[in-house]
Amino acid sequence: MEQNKHEVQQFIDKWQDKVDYIDFQRYFDPSCIDKQYKQEELTPKVDYCSAPFHSLSIWADGTVTPCCHYLGRWMPLGNIKDKTLKEIWRGEEMQKVRDQFKNNEYNPVCRKCLHFREEKFEV
Numbered sequence: 001m002e003q004n005k006h007e008v009q010q011f012i013d014k015w016q017d018k019v020d021y022i023d024f025q026r027y028f029d030p031s032c033i034d035k036q037y038k039q040e041e042l043t044p045k046v047d048y049c050s051a052p053f054h055s056l057s058i059w060a061d062g063t064v065t066p067c068c069h070y071l072g073r074w075m076p077l078g079n080i081k082d083k084t085l086k087e088i089w090r091g092e093e094m095q096k097v098r099d100q101f102k103n104n105e106y107n108p109v110c111r112k113c114l115h116f117r118e119e120k121f122e123v
Contacts, residue, residue, distance in 0.1 A: 023068075030036060044114035047104060064088045066097045067113075075109040101116045 008024065016021055024044035058064055062079045065072035075097070078088040088094060100106050104116060 029068065042111050042115040044106060044111060045116075046114050049101065052094065052101060056085060056094075058085075066094060069113055071109055071113045075107065088089065 012022055036054075051066065051069070053070075053106045055068070056064050056066065056077070057068040057072060058080060059073065059087065063073070064078050064080060064083075064085070065075055066077060077093045077097075083091070094106045097107065097110070100110065
């Protein structure tokens with residue numbers, strides 16, 4: 001965001017030797033997602049998301065989701081308190097998400113996210 005853009009290099013300097021990779025997301029205003037939309041009315045603006053093929057996100061409560069996007073929180077795959085990351089990564093729910101992308105048959109959460117996205121992720 002504009003308010004903290006000047007902190008990018010400090011953030012990189014702090015984390016570069018501690019993590020596998022650093023990613024900066026574009027700001028997403030959740031107020032643009034109005035629950036009154038019907039899923040069938042939301043046509044995706046982009047047709048691909050690479051996240052389910054290379055990453056998982058773990059939220060503070062242990063919930064694991066197929067992406068780090070705010071909307072991904074609405075699609076829990078499991079919890080690290082109950083399953084290992086390997087079990088979740090190879091699990092049936094994660095495979096369903098991947099298959100949906102391969103077949104262009106998006107679940108309601110991904111459909112909504114793709115509808116509001118402006119551009120494709122770089123692969």
